Amino acid sequence: MAVFEDGPWEVTSCTNGSSALEVMRDRGVDILLTDKNLPDVNGLELMAEAKRINPLAEAILITAYASLESAISALELDAFDYVLKPLNNVFEIRKKIERAADKQRIAEENVALMKDLELRNSELQVTLMETKRLQAGLIQSEKLAGIGTLAAGIAHEISSPLFGVLGLAEAIGEEDDLSTIREYGEEIVTYAKSIREIVLGLSNYSRVSKREYFSNVSLLKCVNSAVQLIGRGEASQGVEINIDIPESASCNAQPNELQQIFVNLIRNGCEAALDAYPDGGAVVAVHCEESESGTLIKVVDNGVGVPPENHRSVFDPFFTTKEPGKGTGLGLNIVYRLLTKFGATVSLDSVPGLTTFSVVFPRDKE
Ligand SMILES: Nc1ncnc2c1ncn2[C@@H]1O[C@H](COP(=O)(O)OP(=O)(O)OP(=O)(O)O)[C@@H](O)[C@H]1O
Ligand SMILES: [Mg+2]
Numbered sequence: 194m195a196v197f198e199d200g201p202w203e204v205t206s207c208t209n210g211s212s213a214l215e216v217m218r219d220r221g222v223d224i225l226l227t228d229k230n231l232p233d234v235n236g237l238e239l240m241a242e243a244k245r246i247n248p249l250a251e252a253i254l255i256t257a258y259a260s261l262e263s264a265i266s267a268l269e270l271d272a273f274d275y276v277l278k279p280l281n282n283v284f285e286i287r288k289k290i291e292r293a294a295d296k297q298r299i300a301e302e303n304v305a306l307m308k309d310l311e312l313r314n315s316e317l318q319v320t321l322m323e324t325k326r327l328q329a330g331l332i333q334s335e336k337l338a339g340i341g342t343l344a345a346g347i348a349h350e351i352s353s354p355l356f357g358v359l360g361l362a363e364a365i366g367e368e369d370d371l372s373t374i375r376e377y378g379e380e381i382v383t384y385a386k387s388i389r390e391i392v393l394g395l396s397n398y399s400r401v402s403k404r405e406y407f408s409n410v411s412l413l414k415c416v417n418s419a420v421q422l423i424g425r426g427e428a429s430q431g432v433e434i435n436i437d438i439p440e441s442a443s444c445n446a447q448p449n450e451l452q453q454i455f456v457n458l459i460r461n462g463c464e465a466a467l468d469a470y471p472d473g474g475a476v477v478a479v480h481c482e483e484s485e486s487g488t489l490i491k492v493v494d495n496g497v498g499v500p501p502e503n504h505r506s507v508f509d510p511f512f513t514t515k516e517p518g519k520g521t522g523l524g525l526n527i528v529y530r531l532l533t534k535f536g537a538t539v540s541l542d543s544v545p546g547l548t549t550f551s552v553v554f555p556r557d558k559e
Contacts (some may be wrong), residue, residue: 202294210234217246224293225252226276226286240272249300251293255280342510342523349523350391353456354384357422384422387449407535410451412442412490416479419455429463431475438481444488444554446535454531455479457524458492458550464515465496465548487555499543507541 202223207213210231217225217239225243229236236254243250251273268275273296274289361377361384368374416436423429444451459477466475477494499507506512508529513522528550532539537554 222250228255354387357384390449407445409443410448413438415451416455419452423460428460432463433476435478442481450531454528457528462494466494469496490552492550498545498548
């Protein structure tokens, strides 16, 4: 046994099976070198016990016959290798033990790797669950933000006609002339109807309007009523508003929504022009040109203009340069949204003193 004892292992030799069992149970086992036929305990039982004590234990079986059959049966018995009696070539045995030790080391490394992999896997599972939870939270907050935008948009759309109703109702209180009162009353009904349509339109908010709801709207009438509505507030006071639209000009749209578009564009123009000319000289003009490709309406003002870095953002919801409490930043977003629904486009050209919002209704192909 001396030839084994100078290796990186501790060797215990036993004279029979039962003392080997005792040693293995007492001190553990890595490699078992055993005769198949022991006087007391069977060599195979020893092997099984070694595997029970250490699942990675390797066994080398000593057999008497150098036959293929004995080799196969040793391997079938889950032995790593076998050596033949008589045991005269100890160096060969040592080599086999070294190979068994190598195999065991690799198996141990594999087990450690597997454990590491399992650990990483469970860490990944935790990360995945956390990501899913965060994602669900994000979706929820995006939905809430969407509802917020929707609610603010509706409030913005309703505020113009509501302002008209309030102004007219107050004016009626101070008016004695019956025909003027009637006129105001009719206007109140018109504004109230447009509020009703906005509320009714809520249920279709996310859907694209069906073309059946569109009608041929006179642009001149629409712009005039938008200016009239703006005139009920303070936004246009002191602003010269020039309208140059042929009576024949029309487009296919939902009348109330078209009016909202012009209310927003003209009111923005008035506000910008008044900022530049608070004491007179503020001008807003609305032109219309009809061409082969469609109808072009321009809302122009002589205000301070939109700086180039804001050109893209002005149509974003909640983008505003007004003081807190003054603007919602929804006007142009509503304009953009509604025009897209009508298949129309809007673009902006601006230098200080001349800002133009151009709306194009392409000619109906049908
Ligand atoms: N004609 C214009 N001239 C200069 N800047 C403009 C003009 N129209 C829009 N803007 C800029 O675009 C921003 C967004 O306009 P939008 O109509 O969407 O919101 P708002 O006018 O700020 O708020 P609200 O419409 O609720 O009063 C404005 O704050 C302003 O900075
Ligand atoms: Mg606005």
